[in-house]
Amino acid sequence: EIVMTQSPATLSVSPGERATLFCRASQSVSSNLAWYQQKPGQAPRLLIYSTSTRATGAPARFSGGGSGTEFTLTISSLQSEDFAVYYCQQYDNWPRTFGQGTKVEIK
Amino acid sequence: EVQLVESGGGLVQPGGSLRLSCLVSGFTFRNYAMHWVRQAPGKGLEYVSAISDNGKTTYYIDSVRGRFSVSRDNSKNTLYLQMSSLRAEDTAVYYCVKPEYSGGWYPDCWGQGTLVTVSS
Numbered sequence: 001e002i003v004m005t006q007s008p009a010t011l012s013v014s015p016g017e018r019a020t021l022f023c024r025a026s027q028s029v030s031s032n033l034a035w036y037q038q039k040p041g042q043a044p045r046l047l048i049y050s051t052s053t054r055a056t057g058a059p060a061r062f063s064g065g066g067s068g069t070e071f072t073l074t075i076s077s078l079q080s081e082d083f084a085v086y087y088c089q090q091y092d093n094w095p096r097t098f099g100q101g102t103k104v105e106i107k
Numbered sequence: 108e109v110q111l112v113e114s115g116g117g118l119v120q121p122g123g124s125l126r127l128s129c130l131v132s133g134f135t136f137r138n139y140a141m142h143w144v145r146q147a148p149g150k151g152l153e154y155v156s157a158i159s160d161n162g163k164t165t166y167y168i169d170s171v172r173g174r175f176s177v178s179r180d181n182s183k184n185t186l187y188l189q190m191s192s193l194r195a196e197d198t199a200v201y202y203c204v205k206p207e208y209s210g211g212w213y214p215d216c217w218g219q220g221t222l223v224t225v226s227s
Binding site: 030031032034036043044045046049050053055087089091092094095096097098099100101 | 142151152153154157166168202207209210211212213214215216217218219220
């Protein structure tokens with residue numbers, strides 16, 4: 001099973017600032033990496049797939065990068081609606097696995 | 108508009124059974140594999156099961172294999188998850204997920220989830 005490790009666990013950011021979230025895979029997942037946003041009481045929402053492709057409706061301030069085992073999600077200028085938990089997920093192998101999440105909170 | 112609506116969750120005693128359903132609309136159900144993902148209260152996301160578009164191929168994570176059974180009725184646009192021998196650690200919100208393909212199948216659209224609570 002591929003283990004996905006996200007860092008940091010919590011990120012405190014002021015509105016308008018840039019935030020970078022990290023995700024590491026225990027073995028290469030090629031570019032088969034997705035990012036999800038989850039707000040309290042809601043289902044996850046797809047933001048990024050194939051490492052860097054924005055999903056339909058995902059704002060341009062979200063961007064993904066990396067390859068192999070190291071990946072990033074960058075939010076260029078945090079808006080109030082971006083404070084949430086973010087999960088990375090590999091879909092290169094079964095079982096599909098998620099990271100434990102990074103909570104982005106208001107500083 | 109793609110819609111996935113789960114139902115069937117509730118409170119069940121350890122060792123009991125429950126069947127979840129997911130009614131879909133807004134896409135051609137029979138052309139898509141479907142997945143189930145769960146989230147224990149206050150915890151992260153965990154893949155549970157998957158089924159191919161024609162229902163002939165299924166996948167389960169180790170912890171539910173032999174206890175859960177995924178199926179589908181393409182004539183009714185409905186996905187099912189039959190859960191038996193339920194344990195406290197199966198307590199979670201269960202999400203029905205429509206995947207898309209780009210190098211592999213990834214979760215694209217999610218239902219709102221249905222809560223399963225296993226407790227005496």
